[in-house]
Amino acid sequence: MTTLHFLGFPRVGAKRELKFAQERYWRKELSEQDLRYVAKSIREKNWYHQAQANANFVTVGDFSFYDHMLDLQVATGAIPGRFGFDSQQLSLDQYFQLARGNQQQFAIEMTKWFDTNYHYLVPEFYADTQFKANPNHYLEQIHEAQQLGYQVKPTLVGPITFLWLGKEKGATFNRLDLLNKLLPVYESLLNAFLQAGVQWVQLDEPALTQDLPAEWLQAYKTAYAQLSAVKINKIFATYFGSVAEHAPLLKSLPVEGLHIDLVRDHKQFSAFADYPKILSLGVIDGRNIWRTNLPHILDHLQDAKALLGERLWISSSCSLLHCPYDLSIETQLQEKQPELYQWLAFGLQKVQELSILKKALVESPSRVQTELNESQCAAEARTHSQLIHRCEVAERLANLPENADQRKSPYQQRIKAQQAWLQLPNLPTTTIGSFPQTLNIRQARAKFKKGEISVSEYEAAMKKEIALVVKAQEELDLDVLVHGEPERNDMVEYFGELLEGFAFTKFGWVQSYGSRCIKPPIIYGDVQRSQPMTVAWSQYAQSLTNRPMKGMLTGPVTILQWSFVRNDISRATVCKQIALALNDEVLDLEKAGIKVIQIDEPAIREGLPLKRADWRQYLQWAGEAFRLASSGCEDSTQIHTHMCYSEFNDILPAIAALDADVITIETSRSDMELLNAFADFHYPNDIGPGVYDIHSPRIPTADEIEHLLRKALKVIPAERLWVNPDCGLKTRGWSETIEALKVMVKVTKQLRQELTN
Numbered sequence: 001m002t003t004l005h006f007l008g009f010p011r012v013g014a015k016r017e018l019k020f021a022q023e024r025y026w027r028k029e030l031s032e033q034d035l036r037y038v039a040k041s042i043r044e045k046n047w048y049h050q051a052q053a054n055a056n057f058v059t060v061g062d063f064s065f066y067d068h069m070l071d072l073q074v075a076t077g078a079i080p081g082r083f084g085f086d087s088q089q090l091s092l093d094q095y096f097q098l099a100r101g102n103q104q105q106f107a108i109e110m111t112k113w114f115d116t117n118y119h120y121l122v123p124e125f126y127a128d129t130q131f132k133a134n135p136n137h138y139l140e141q142i143h144e145a146q147q148l149g150y151q152v153k154p155t156l157v158g159p160i161t162f163l164w165l166g167k168e169k170g171a172t173f174n175r176l177d178l179l180n181k182l183l184p185v186y187e188s189l190l191n192a193f194l195q196a197g198v199q200w201v202q203l204d205e206p207a208l209t210q211d212l213p214a215e216w217l218q219a220y221k222t223a224y225a226q227l228s229a230v231k232i233n234k235i236f237a238t239y240f241g242s243v244a245e246h247a248p249l250l251k252s253l254p255v256e257g258l259h260i261d262l263v264r265d266h267k268q269f270s271a272f273a274d275y276p277k278i279l280s281l282g283v284i285d286g287r288n289i290w291r292t293n294l295p296h297i298l299d300h301l302q303d304a305k306a307l308l309g310e311r312l313w314i315s316s317s318c319s320l321l322h323c324p325y326d327l328s329i330e331t332q333l334q335e336k337q338p339e340l341y342q343w344l345a346f347g348l349q350k351v352q353e354l355s356i357l358k359k360a361l362v363e364s365p366s367r368v369q370t371e372l373n374e375s376q377c378a379a380e381a382r383t384h385s386q387l388i389h390r391c392e393v394a395e396r397l398a399n400l401p402e403n404a405d406q407r408k409s410p411y412q413q414r415i416k417a418q419q420a421w422l423q424l425p426n427l428p429t430t431t432i433g434s435f436p437q438t439l440n441i442r443q444a445r446a447k448f449k450k451g452e453i454s455v456s457e458y459e460a461a462m463k464k465e466i467a468l469v470v471k472a473q474e475e476l477d478l479d480v481l482v483h484g485e486p487e488r489n490d491m492v493e494y495f496g497e498l499l500e501g502f503a504f505t506k507f508g509w510v511q512s513y514g515s516r517c518i519k520p521p522i523i524y525g526d527v528q529r530s531q532p533m534t535v536a537w538s539q540y541a542q543s544l545t546n547r548p549m550k551g552m553l554t555g556p557v558t559i560l561q562w563s564f565v566r567n568d569i570s571r572a573t574v575c576k577q578i579a580l581a582l583n584d585e586v587l588d589l590e591k592a593g594i595k596v597i598q599i600d601e602p603a604i605r606e607g608l609p610l611k612r613a614d615w616r617q618y619l620q621w622a623g624e625a626f627r628l629a630s631s632g633c634e635d636s637t638q639i640h641t642h643m644c645y646s647e648f649n650d651i652l653p654a655i656a657a658l659d660a661d662v663i664t665i666e667t668s669r670s671d672m673e674l675l676n677a678f679a680d681f682h683y684p685n686d687i688g689p690g691v692y693d694i695h696s697p698r699i700p701t702a703d704e705i706e707h708l709l710r711k712a713l714k715v716i717p718a719e720r721l722w723v724n725p726d727c728g729l730k731t732r733g734w735s736e737t738i739e740a741l742k743v744m745v746k747v748t749k750q751l752r753q754e755l756t757n
């Protein structure tokens with residue numbers, strides 16, 4: 001008997017039912033009861049699919065109204081005291097206030113869950129944090145599933161990962177010191193599960209795939225020794241990376257089972273082949289959308305079964321939370337790209353795959369021969385498909401000239417050639433690209449997509465917007481202008497739709513945080529540009545003004561990072577393919593007279609591997625890709641890049657190695673702390689630290705901007721300092737945008753005066 005279980009399921013529903021219900025609830029258009037009803041039906045469907053697939057348990061506790069880490073903060077009583085809420089009596093409204101903030105309190109901070117695009121709410125730990133168990137969230141789901149007749153396996157994040165992912169607040173202390181207080185609460189939770197008749201609990205400890213300090217590794221022993229007092233079977237789940245190096249530690253832990261991610265690293269199996277207890281193998285990719293070659297996996301599983309016998313469990317590599325829900329509703333894709341459709345598997349299809357594997361192992365492969373054959377055929381068809389392989393692309397990449405990723409001259413020389421024609425004053429002002437995406441713009445785009453307006457009507461509407469944006473910038477007296485990006489729905493989707501090798505789904509949504517979902521494009525084949533993508537818009541914008549117009553592109557790393565990427569070649573190769581396609585665009589822009597070009601790379605930091613040892617290699621190819629995209633142009637062409645959403649202190653050398661002439665970067669929220677790092681590192685090129693936060697509608701005061709600019713001037717020479725907002729303005733309204741930029745320009749002019757005196 002091989003056991004099949006799931007680490008977790010998507011929770012927003014096949015068509016984002018939870019999102020729409022939540023948002024209606026927040027607008028007071030839906031009652032709490034009705035919202036709970038929607039949630040319940042999503043859970044029921046999720047369990048139904050698991051049961052249909054012959055899973056030995058259904059997973060509970062993975063459903064959340066906002067975030068599973070927030071649920072755990074409530075379940076352990078570790079909600080921030082600043083809200084004044086009682087975790088034992090928390091209402092649903094209060095729960096949402098923790099996540100979204102209220103009049104008095106900022107929301108709990110959010111950050112990315114490991115290397116995914118899912119954001120969790122970061123626990124706030126204080127030296128005197130008191131924990132108190134409140135198992136209700138889990139018990140409700142346990143009872144609900146039991147009433148439907150299912151065997152259940154609750155899942156929750158384990159104590160070490162929970163502490164590790166939290167942040168220390170208040171007086172300095174070490175949050176690991178809280179472990180002693182936290183463990184009794186975990187014991188209570190586990191005891192509550194036991195009393196509810198639960199036999200197995202899954203404790204997620206993905207922190208072990210990161211670089212943990214020795215005391216944290218040691219803490220695993222203490223923690224799990226103490227939890228072993230509760231006689232419930234524990235499966236210790238790791239994912240997102242290899243834990244082979246921790247095999248001795250893991251083998252010594254008093255847990256009843258271990259889950260390892262064989263998709264990220266299939267070689268780690270050998271480190272655990274002699275594991276004497278339950279070994280759960282994550283063999284289906286929970287992070288991507290490709291169909292698996294089942295016979296190939298089955299071979300490995302049969303070997304594993306020979307070693308482990310009954311102790312073999314199978315699952316997806318990680319929770320299916322990171323996958324879209326159901327491919328079968330993508331009827332458009334199925335019609336238009338039937339070949340590609342055959343290669344894909346979303347959440348429910350992965351459940352099916354695991355079900356087939358289980359049947360093959362428990363009964364015999366012959367029982368599922370048809371399914372196995374189909375799977376293999378699809379895999380082979382994909383390998384050889386004309387859709388994927390474009391010889392020109394591979395050849396171009398293989399035959400790149402030696403200096404393809406180098407500008408013609410070093411920055412010191414280039415900047416002179418640029419300044420010669422740009423004639424910019426000290427402290428030049430610019431913006432990051434987008435201007436407000438008004439209802440007007442979104443409606444025009446929607447109508448165009450639906451075929452309700454013609455190409456020329458649509459183009460005229462966009463040109464009108466561009467003209468508005470150009471005029472506004474001239475009136476503001478900004479120095480380097482932008483066209484405002486009205487034609488872009490999304491900075492990745494826009495380019496994906498115009499490049500070869502990309503496909504799009506209708507319902508391929510993945511939760512990003514709370515009710516927010518994203519629909520990443522699918523990069524399935526060699527990437528190539530068949531036509532200019534932005535030239536006409538930028539050229540039109542340039543025709544309206546004598547000031548320099550900045551062309552706007554999304555960088556190769558960001559496009560890669562925010563897509564589902566093919567897994568038959570390396571990410572590095574895909575990234576370089578995108579880079580070359582973008583380079584074609586850069587050179588066309590240059591030819592069209594657009595000689596300031598910004599290549600946005602907001603996602604470069606988040607692509608960093610979880611283990612530091614792997615950083616160098618990533619940064620090397622990511623940097624090369626950026627440079628491939630931005631090289632080949634004249635010295636006098638000025639390349640900008642833009643970064644935001646993260647801290648960059650630890651990758652400054654890699655950022656400098658991009659060799660962009662100008663970098664604009666988000667700094668205002670950290671009061672320019674980042675700049676010290678740039679100064680210490682002697683960042684060599686031009687830099688535009690954001691002087692106000694665009695994430696809030698608040699108009700910055702002149703004093704605030706002046707304060708930030710003076711701070712910047714202390715560490716960056718005036719000749720290399722630019723003045724700009726933190727990020728694009730698309731989420732802002734027009735009036736606040738103009739007011740804020742007015743302040744920015746006014747302060748800049750005063751400082752310029754002062755500098756020339």
Ligand code: GLN
Nearest residue numbers: 432433434600602728729
């Ligand atoms: N050019 C983009 C914009 O202004 C940059 C967006 C981003 O950094 N995320 O919208």
Ligand code: ZN
Nearest residue numbers: 643644727728
């Ligand atoms: Zn940005």
